[in-house]
Amino acid sequence: MLTELHIRHFAIVKSLDIEFRRGMTAITGETGAGKSIALDALSLCLGSRAEASLVRPGCDKAEISACFVVADDSPAAEWLKDNELDADGECLLRRVINKDGRSKAWINGSPVPLSMQKALAPLLVNIHGQHEHQLLSKDEHQLQVLDQYARHQSLLLQTRDLYKQWAQVEKNYRQQQQAKADQQAQRQLLEYQVQELNEFALAEGEFEQLEADHKRLSNHRTLKEASLFALNALYEGEHNNANGLVQSAASRLQEAADMDAQLGDIDKLLQQAMVHIEEAALELRHYQDQMTLDGGELEQLEARMTQALKLAKKHQCAPAELYQLHQRLAQELAQLKANDEAGEQLAEQRQQLRQQYRQQAKQLSDSRVRAARQLSEKITQAMQQLNMPHGRFEIMLEHQESAPATAQGTDKVQFQVTANPGQPLQPLSKVASGGELSRISLAIQVMSATQQTVPTMMFDEVDVGVSGPTAAVVGSMLRELGLQCQIICVTHLPQVAAKAHQQLQVAKQTNGQETETQVTALDSDQRVIELARLLGGDKVTDLAKANAKEMLAC
Template sequence: MLTELHIRHFAIVKKLDIEFTNGMTAITGETGAGKSIALDALSLCLGSRAEASLVRPGCDKAEISACFSVAEDSAAAQWLQQQELDAENECVLRRVISKDGRSKAWINGSPVPLAQQKALAPLLVNIHGQHEHQLLTRDDHQLLLLDSFARHQQLIEQTAHTYRQWAATEKQFRQQQQAKDDRVAQQQLLEYQVQELDEFALQEGEFEQLEADHKRLSNSRSLSESSLFALNALYEGEHNNANGLVQNALSRLQEAAEIDKQLVPVTELMQQAMVHIEEAALELRHYQEAIDVDGSELDQLEQRMTQALKLAKKHQMAPAQLYQYHQQLKQQLADLHAADEQNEQLAEQRQQLREAYRKQAKQLSQSRQQAAQQLSDKITQAMQQLNMPHGRFAIAVEHSDSAPATAKGTDHIEFQVTANPGQPLQPLSKVASGGELSRISLAIQVMSASQQTVPTMMFDEVDVGVSGPTAAVVGSMLRELGQQCQIICVTHLPQVAAKANQQLQVSKQTNGKETETQVTPLDKNQRVIELARLLGGDKVTDLTKANAQELLAS
């Protein structure tokens, strides 16, 4: 519940420190005194839009702090713990607005984005404005009121979650379908290209090897002659081959080395040379035996190279790139096949999500229909108490499996009312007069609020258009509601104010140069005077005081 509200340099307020109690608090005052100033200031702490005009003239900034006591098991306490902003069953909201319109926000002393204050606000306070009855004819507001009364938030979240999944899958499926024709043409081309390259079956690095083999085979005769000449010169020639010459030279040097040891390293080098000559000759002999001058193999090589060159030219690339290109085409074809499979999976998933959504939307509708009956009975009863003895209220919930899907289900909600006997139920916007609409609005707000778990409810002159015995009923309703949660009510009706557990008086002081609003808690005697003023205007008489005392006593 709201325990304290501190306001500095806000609008015509210079300084206000207000303490609130349990139960019902009535805020009264003269017209124009600024009775709604506390609600306006609190709205800023709850994340409403800030403007430079809200700063008191001549001041650099406006500052508002609101203190709440928070139960350990409340939704607000859980939210604060999740955000690591908890402070032992207390919540302090602070907002500062500079004269240039910029603002800063704090929760329990920690600076926070304004979005966090907005997220916390519905868990602490529910504010009903004096123009809220104007929203009652809107379908979205009627649905919001019904869902709030039904308290089936989990059903709403499940339905919305499934709807978002279904919508995303539906979008993806349609995109896939739109691309399907393009994929078919592309797939046909790829299948032809891949088949052609599969049949050719060029391996990685094969074209480079083809080029090397072709070069070798086309020059096989020259290679044979060159290798034979080298073999004869090194080892097998009849006269003066390298091996014989080196051997003769080595024999002479070995004899000389016995005389001069300096020649020993030379003889070792020549021995190594003989080994290398023998090894080279052996390799040349093997090369001679292996060299092939068969023209048929050369023809086959030339045919494969020619085919590779044709395919490379067809695909506008170097022949050496054909293998990698072939692999890329196969991967693209595999991706297209996978896309077709994915589309089939999407179609199945789309159908499953559609069925799940329709099922959840139907469950949500059933819950709404049950809540609609309960709330209709409560509002009908409240209307009759509010001087509409023949009033009857109903909430029509129309559900259709074929209705367009939304995140909030497929229901159409309509508030219907009749104020006179024998008249059928008709849409609220068509039958209610201004005064009737005010009383119906009040009945709806009070009855729907009775099901909410928000610790503080604020009503800003929602009793406009109500007077006499009806006003006393309004006061009784609010006081009874105050047994479930804290009620703060701005009112101009003495019958309503008299029912409050606490009464605050708003007054406006001026010295001719500046104006200032003050809020004063009233004791019993002061309440009598204030209620008498509300009853009789500015003139307080013994009669109005007696009437005020009677109101308080009742």
């Protein structure tokens, strides 16, 4: 709950230190005194937008800090712990606004982005403004009120998560289907090209081998003659073959080596030369033996080379690149087929998520139906207590299996009311009477708050348009609500203020040069005077004071 609020140089406030207690606190004061100043300042600590005009004239900056006591098992304590901002049961929010409009925020002494204060705010305070009835006329806000009362946050989160998953898979599926349609012609071409290259089945490096074999076979006669000439010249010729000449030279040198040892080394080289000549001759004989010309083989080579050249021309690449082209096209086709399989998986996943989402949305809808029934009865009773004896309130909820999916489910919610006998239920937005609308709005706010777990609730003049005995009922409702959580209520009605456990008075003072707002916690006697003023105006009479005492005693 909120325990302290410190305000410095904010609007017409120079310095304010306000302490709050449990139960219901009423804030009263003259019109224009700034009764809502505390709520406006607190809103800044809760992440609302800051403007340079909020800084007190003549000051460099405005500073607001709010201190809360946080229960260990509360959502706020869990949030602080998760964000490493825990401070042993306390939460201190601080906001500084410079005169240029820029601002800074802190939580428990740690500087934080404004978004973190906004995220924490709903776990600490729920503020109901005097224009709440304008929001209540909107379908999305009506749904939010019902969900808050139902307290089925887990169902909402599960529905939202399934919706996000389904929406993402749906997006991926549509993109895949569009890509598939766009790639259909490409796939058909790839299938034809890969099939054609599969049938040709050119192996890696095969075309280079084809060229080499073709060159060899087409030059068979030249190769045979050259190798035969070399064989005869080296070894098998009848006259002057290389082997015979080297052998003769070696014999002569062997005889001469006895006379000069230097010739022995040359003789060794000639012996080695004869060995190499014999080896070369053996290889040439083997080459001659295998040189058989097969006309059919040459024709096959020429046919395969011709087909390779045609395919290369068709695909605008070098013949030697056909193998790599074949592999690349086959890979592209395989990827398209894999995309089709992925699309089938997406289709299956899409259907599963759709079913899961619809089932989850139905569970959420069932929970809303139960909550709507309970809340409708409570608000009807509250309306009748607020001087609408024939008032009736009903939350109409429509659930359709085929309704467009949203993160909040597939329900349509509409608040319907009737204030007078014989009149049918009609949407809240069509209520004509401002006074009736104010009382209905107040009944909705108070009754929907009974299920909320937020420790502090603030009502900013939500009792506008209410008076007389009805105002006393409003005060009783808020006081009873104050037994469940801390209630801070800005009001101009003495009947409401009298029901509070404590009362703060807001007053505006001026010395002719500057204006300043002050907030005073009233004791019993001061409350009598303030209530008497609210009852009778600026002139406080004995009768007004007597009435005030009687109101406080009730």
